[in-house]
Amino acid sequence: xxxxxxxxxxxxxxxxxxxxxxxxxxxxxxxxxxNNKIIAQGFHKxxxxxxxxxxxxxxxxxxxxxxxxxxxxxxCYHFGRTGPCVxxxxxxxxxxxxxxxxxxxxxxxxxxxxxxxxxxxxxxxGILSKEAMRLxxxxxKNMKKNLPFLAAxxxxxxxxxxxxxxxxxxxxxxxxxxxxxRGLRDRYDCVLAGVNTVLQDSPRLDGPMKVPFKAVLDPDLxxxxxxxxxxxxxxxxxxFTSWRNKNRAGRLPIVAKIFFVKExxxxxxxKMVMRRLYDYGVxxxxxxxxxxxxxxxxxxxxxxxxxxxxxxxxxxGKSALPSVGGKGFASPDDVWLDDMRVQxxxxxxxxxGYPCYRK
Amino acid sequence: xxxxxxxxxxxxxxxxxxxxxxxxxxxxxxxxxxNNKIIAQGFHKxxxxxxxxxxxxxxxxxxxxxxxxxxxxxxCYHFGRTGPCVxxxxxxxxxxxxxxxxxxxxxxxxxxxxxxxxxxxxxxxGILSKEAMRLxxxxxKNMKKNLPFLAAxxxxxxxxxxxxxxxxxxxxxxxxxxxxxRGLRDRYDCVLAGVNTVLQDSPRLDGPMKVPFKAVLDPDLxxxxxxxxxxxxxxxxxxFTSWRNKNRAGRLPIVAKIFFVKExxxxxxxKMVMRRLYDYGVxxxxxxxxxxxxxxxxxxxxxxxxxxxxxxxxxxGKSALPSVGGKGFASPDDVWLDDMRVQxxxxxxxxxGYPCYRK
Numbered sequence: 001x002x003x004x005x006x007x008x009x010x011x012x013x014x015x016x017x018x019x020x021x022x023x024x025x026x027x028x029x030x031x032x033x034x035n036n037k038i039i040a041q042g043f044h045k046x047x048x049x050x051x052x053x054x055x056x057x058x059x060x061x062x063x064x065x066x067x068x069x070x071x072x073x074x075x076c077y078h079f080g081r082t083g084p085c086v087x088x089x090x091x092x093x094x095x096x097x098x099x100x101x102x103x104x105x106x107x108x109x110x111x112x113x114x115x116x117x118x119x120x121x122x123x124x125x126g127i128l129s130k131e132a133m134r135l136x137x138x139x140x141k142n143m144k145k146n147l148p149f150l151a152a153x154x155x156x157x158x159x160x161x162x163x164x165x166x167x168x169x170x171x172x173x174x175x176x177x178x179x180x181x182r183g184l185r186d187r188y189d190c191v192l193a194g195v196n197t198v199l200q201d202s203p204r205l206d207g208p209m210k211v212p213f214k215a216v217l218d219p220d221l222x223x224x225x226x227x228x229x230x231x232x233x234x235x236x237x238x239x240f241t242s243w244r245n246k247n248r249a250g251r252l253p254i255v256a257k258i259f260f261v262k263e264x265x266x267x268x269x270x271k272m273v274m275r276r277l278y279d280y281g282v283x284x285x286x287x288x289x290x291x292x293x294x295x296x297x298x299x300x301x302x303x304x305x306x307x308x309x310x311x312x313x314x315x316x317g318k319s320a321l322p323s324v325g326g327k328g329f330a331s332p333d334d335v336w337l338d339d340m341r342v343q344x345x346x347x348x349x350x351x352x353g354y355p356c357y358r359k
Numbered sequence: 360x361x362x363x364x365x366x367x368x369x370x371x372x373x374x375x376x377x378x379x380x381x382x383x384x385x386x387x388x389x390x391x392x393x394n395n396k397i398i399a400q401g402f403h404k405x406x407x408x409x410x411x412x413x414x415x416x417x418x419x420x421x422x423x424x425x426x427x428x429x430x431x432x433x434x435c436y437h438f439g440r441t442g443p444c445v446x447x448x449x450x451x452x453x454x455x456x457x458x459x460x461x462x463x464x465x466x467x468x469x470x471x472x473x474x475x476x477x478x479x480x481x482x483x484x485g486i487l488s489k490e491a492m493r494l495x496x497x498x499x500k501n502m503k504k505n506l507p508f509l510a511a512x513x514x515x516x517x518x519x520x521x522x523x524x525x526x527x528x529x530x531x532x533x534x535x536x537x538x539x540x541r542g543l544r545d546r547y548d549c550v551l552a553g554v555n556t557v558l559q560d561s562p563r564l565d566g567p568m569k570v571p572f573k574a575v576l577d578p579d580l581x582x583x584x585x586x587x588x589x590x591x592x593x594x595x596x597x598x599f600t601s602w603r604n605k606n607r608a609g610r611l612p613i614v615a616k617i618f619f620v621k622e623x624x625x626x627x628x629x630k631m632v633m634r635r636l637y638d639y640g641v642x643x644x645x646x647x648x649x650x651x652x653x654x655x656x657x658x659x660x661x662x663x664x665x666x667x668x669x670x671x672x673x674x675x676g677k678s679a680l681p682s683v684g685g686k687g688f689a690s691p692d693d694v695w696l697d698d699m700r701v702q703x704x705x706x707x708x709x710x711x712g713y714p715c716y717r718k
Contacts (some may be wrong), residue, residue, distance in 0.1 A: 317681075322520070327676055331527055341709055355673055
């Protein structure tokens with residue numbers, strides 16, 4: 001007999017099918033189980049389309065009354081673009097609901113559970129809840145902090161360099177890593193880079209499947225009008241520049257948005273940059289910085305997740321560019337990674353993890 | 360029925376039992392198989408004691424005539440401290456010999472095989488030969504280059520730093536890594552550090568099981584007479600200093616050896632340092648950093664193997680100390696790692712590999 005954990009894992013798999021496509025909504029999967037057999041399943045495909053529970057109800061060919069519903073996230077309580085799932089569950093006479101985590105959205109948090117219980121439904125909460133929070137790491141960050149989830153990537157040698165003393169950075173990691181890394185752009189709403197990276201590497205910052213928003217931090221407004229990012233899909237380009245360039249900004253072709261921000265000793269308040277992006281509808285950001293850009297985001301304690309692609313190479317050199325520049329931390333215990341994972345990608349190694357910052 | 364590969368792997372296991380104890384001899388294991396049954400086995404324990412083949416012959420309780428002998432390394436041909444194994448094999452009427460690799464020692468290379476064949480013995484060579492060369496990586500380096508095998512270790516954050524911008528380096532990696540790292544000292548003849556590491560960290564540089572030679576690179580002869588390394592087992596301390604300190608060296612208590620070497624722009628000719636150690640009888644060296652020391656050995660293309668202990672931490676900072684300092688390489692393709700392996704040690708990751716240098 002399959003247990004709750006087994007079915008909850010299935011909801012994760014279902015939910016993940018829409019990875020990168022549901023923003024600003026969370027990933028959600030639902031499973032209806034009767035007499036220990038799955039009778040229907042569904043997942044949330046895109047904001048505006050049916051929630052996972054509704055999708056599963058629609059697909060059920062037999063009656064669902066008396067069955068158990070498995071969901072990775074607490075069913076919704078509020079009237080959004082689709083009706084509240086909680087009412088539908090009660091109406092369909094589901095007898096038990098197994099929920100991995102409560103919805104961090106303060107409008108929902110715990111309320112649906114209360115309503116289900118009041119309707120006499122047996123509710124179980126907390127099965128694999130950490131995994132469920134990681135599955136919706138973007139949504140949890142959004143709801144708890146009103147900020148975008150910020151993932152950062154770098155491609156370094158084993159000794160932590162992203163360019164040699166001569167400035168050569170092409171290529172450190174192999175084909176497979178670079179392909180994998182491009183694929184990550186599809187998972188996030190926005191890809192961010194510093195203007196120096198744009199000037200030096202002319203990156204496209206597009207994913208293989210989608211054109212994300214592309215944000216460029218450009219204090220001096222140095223981005224050239226013939227840049228790939230301006231020539232192609234300018235409606236996806238977001239520029240952050242200093243207030244002092246207010247007048248010069250007119251010379252640029254039309255882009256999605258130019259944000260003017262204050263500088264502090266020549267650098268932006270990056271938390272403010274993140275707030276602006278969030279208010280603009282960007283729920284997740286993927287940083288493809290340079291050393292300085294990535295370092296500054298760490299200095300501001302804003303990085304939520306890292307992808308370190310590590311090539312089997314040694315670059316060496318006191319003056320070679322480190323992957324994480326900026327000011328840096330005073331103690332080795334200031335930033336540690338939770339859930340560090342290691343996998344081989346071609347000849348390289350990918351290390352992922354979730355930075356935690358000492359208070 | 361077990362095949363040759365199976366038995367050769369057993370010889371590796373046997374040989375490895377004496378890891379770190381056979382210098383300057385190679386690790387060797389021998390297996391005598393008759394009618395697909397192992398009838399005796401042996402390994403070389405220590406220079407001066409019996410070779411693996413002889414050990415196996417001694418242990419055999421039944422006659423070995425007509426059996427197959429498995430060895431990871433070509434049997435010896437020369438009269439050393441024990442007689443030549445090749446004659447013993449012929450005398451014992453072994454009918455087949457399976458050898459993983461030829462002996463790189465020019466005095467032996469291929470000669471024993473020739474003699475065995477001339478005696479009508481069936482000889483197979485080359486089963487898992489790459490693994491056999493790695494097993495005796497120290498010996499192969501010694502024989503081919505007349506230099507010690509040089510392994511280097513560092514303990515860094517994920518972003519390649521070994522100290523914060525404030526110089527704090529204790530501790531980056533966890534207990535288990537540090538314990539594992541100390542254990543590595545038992546495998547090498549000599550542990551080497553720069554004098555700055557000695558001054559800052561007062562390391563003991565001892566292994567858990569043995570006191571290796573400890574070499575300190577000390578151009579200005581700054582090592583204090585009350586240093587742990589001078590107070591304890593000074594007969595194991597080797598100091599490299601500049602010729603200009605010839606007179607000042609007299610102030611030091613008696614140590615194993617003081618080598619006076621030429622400087623070039625304030626730094627030693629490290630290849631010369633390695634030659635001196637080799638002539639002194641040091642077959643393998645384990646470098647325990649600092650950034651500058653490790654970087655210089657890389658600059659000189661002398662590092663044969665690396666152990667990178669990587670902590671799940673981010674240190675960041677343009678001015679923080681990188682694991683591999685020195686001058687560094689011009690292209691990301693100048694140094695790559697062969698056989699990169701990754702394993703978890705406690706919370707950390709250990710990456711090992713064999714640097715290859717572009718000609």
